[in-house]
Amino acid sequence: MTLPRFDEIRPKIEAHIREVKDFPKKGINFRDIMPLFTNPQLVNELCVVIADHVRHTVGQIDSVAGLEARGFLFGPQVAIQLGVPFVPIRKKGKLPGATIEASYVKEYGEDRVEIQEGAIKKGERVFLIDDLLATGGTLRVSGFFLFNVKN
Numbered sequence: 001m002t003l004p005r006f007d008e009i010r011p012k013i014e015a016h017i018r019e020v021k022d023f024p025k026k027g028i029n030f031r032d033i034m035p036l037f038t039n040p041q042l043v044n045e046l047c048v049v050i051a052d053h054v055r056h057t058v059g060q061i062d063s064v065a066g067l068e069a070r071g072f073l074f075g076p077q078v079a080i081q082l083g084v085p086f087v088p089i090r091k092k093g094k095l096p097g098a099t100i101e102a103s104y105v106k107e108y109g110e111d112r113v114e115i116q117e118g119a120i121k122k123g124e125r126v127f128l129i130d131d132l133l134a135t136g137g138t139l140r141v142s143g144f145f146l147f148n149v150k151n
């Protein structure tokens with residue numbers, strides 16, 4: 001899929017991403033996105049472009065979900081642009097109350113994550129935001145559903 005407005009800012013985004021070899025373990029080429037946040041205007045532009053993409057290409061959604069921690073840097077900003085709730089997906093043990101849990105394998109390890117029960121209802125359309133895909137882990141982003149939401 002081409003995203004002309006993203007392509008316009010892509011060089012600026014890429015210029016703010018730092019590569020760190022062998023972090024957090026040997027053999028991993030870590031992409032550090034934090035330098036982006038030295039440029040708040042660019043982060044804002046990026047979130048506006050993502051929100052416009054959702055509006056024009058994805059259509060009506062019920063919520064934006066973001067994966068702790070780096071998904072929290074972008075997800076709430078996009079949700080605010082779209083006027084929909086933000087649903088946090090957190091590492092295990094951080095969310096109070098009843099939760100639904102899933103595990104997945106990522107490039108440099110394995111994680112267990114949770115959402116609060118009832119945060120997403122069956123049949124809702126949720127736009128998932130994270131900072132980057134490395135291996136894609138055990139998630140399949142196209143048509144994948146991380147959690148088995150029964151209610």
Ligand SMILES: O=P(O)(O)OC[C@H]1O[C@H](OP(=O)(O)OP(=O)(O)O)[C@H](O)[C@@H]1O
Nearest residue numbers: 068069070106107132133134135136137
């Ligand atoms: O494509 P994958 O191989 O699955 O890797 C990508 C995932 O790994 C990172 O999260 P991580 O939990 O390491 O870090 P964070 O807590 O700093 O967001 C990144 O933010 C993605 O969620």
Ligand SMILES: Nc1ncnc2[nH]cnc12
Nearest residue numbers: 029030031032107108134
């Ligand atoms: N290569 C990588 N750079 C930054 N974050 C990551 N998460 C998983 N793999 C990563």
